[in-house]
Amino acid sequence: NAGVTQTPKFRVLKTGQSMTLLCAQDMNHEYMYWYRQDPGMGLRLIHYSVGEGTTAKGEVPDGYNVSRLKKQNFLLGLESAAPSQTSVYFCASRKSSRAQETQYFGPGTRLLVL
Amino acid sequence: AQSVTQPDIHITVSEGASLELRCNYSYGATPYLFWYVQSPGQGLQLLLKYFSGDTLVQGIKGFEAEFKRSQSSFNLRKPSVHWSDAAEYFCAVASIDSGYALNFGKGTSLLVTP
Numbered sequence: 001n002a003g004v005t006q007t008p009k010f011r012v013l014k015t016g017q018s019m020t021l022l023c024a025q026d027m028n029h030e031y032m033y034w035y036r037q038d039p040g041m042g043l044r045l046i047h048y049s050v051g052e053g054t055t056a057k058g059e060v061p062d063g064y065n066v067s068r069l070k071k072q073n074f075l076l077g078l079e080s081a082a083p084s085q086t087s088v089y090f091c092a093s094r095k096s097s098r099a100q101e102t103q104y105f106g107p108g109t110r111l112l113v114l
Numbered sequence: 115a116q117s118v119t120q121p122d123i124h125i126t127v128s129e130g131a132s133l134e135l136r137c138n139y140s141y142g143a144t145p146y147l148f149w150y151v152q153s154p155g156q157g158l159q160l161l162l163k164y165f166s167g168d169t170l171v172q173g174i175k176g177f178e179a180e181f182k183r184s185q186s187s188f189n190l191r192k193p194s195v196h197w198s199d200a201a202e203y204f205c206a207v208a209s210i211d212s213g214y215a216l217n218f219g220k221g222t223s224l225l226v227t228p
Binding site for chain 2: 042048049050094100104
């Protein structure tokens with residue numbers, strides 16, 4: 001199993017450009033999450049999904065959209081990138097609604113918005 | 115909402131010395147608590163987790179953590195630190211309100227000196 005993979009690993013955008021980050025998991029997990037990590041802030045939840053076709057907002061959703069058309073994929077979109085969205089983005093997944101299930105993280109995507 | 119606080123931003127220990135990283139949580143009921151480690155430029159790896167039962171939890175790489183309800187704490191310990199333990203450590207609590215997404219502390223950066 002590859003686990004949780006993220007594409008791309010690194011990207012540079014200009015302000016106003018759009019892009020989509022792809023998260024894929026091959027563990028048949030129901031729940032998927034997008035976090036962003038900024039220095040001194042820990043990780044903060046952007047959006048999450050509890051199953052195919054469902055998404056919900058997290059703590060910092062503004063400027064992002066998500067889609068979960070297939071169970072194994074969770075896409076994070078930036079319609080009009082801003083310098084404040086420069087960050088490291090992590091995707092994670094977990095198997096089910098049991099509270100003790102572990103979240104597995106991808107390797108991250110580094111995004112620089114100029 | 116569930117939250118965690120990591121009071122120490124940076125900690126420096128000598129190789130071979132013992133280590134304790136502090137984590138305090140805020141939650142009325144029994145929390146689901148996690149410790150993750152992040153090496154520079156890497157993703158997050160689960161060290162251990164607590165959701166019920168024995169309050170002393172053993173994890174990987176020789177780490178353990180103790181859940182103390184009376185002190186609202188979940189401190190991470192290791193008897194003898196190795197240089198390879200230098201990393202960022204995050205305490206997290208699962209948020210029932212957002213699909214068991216993790217609310218992370220801001221992290222503690224561990225430096226190990228010879």
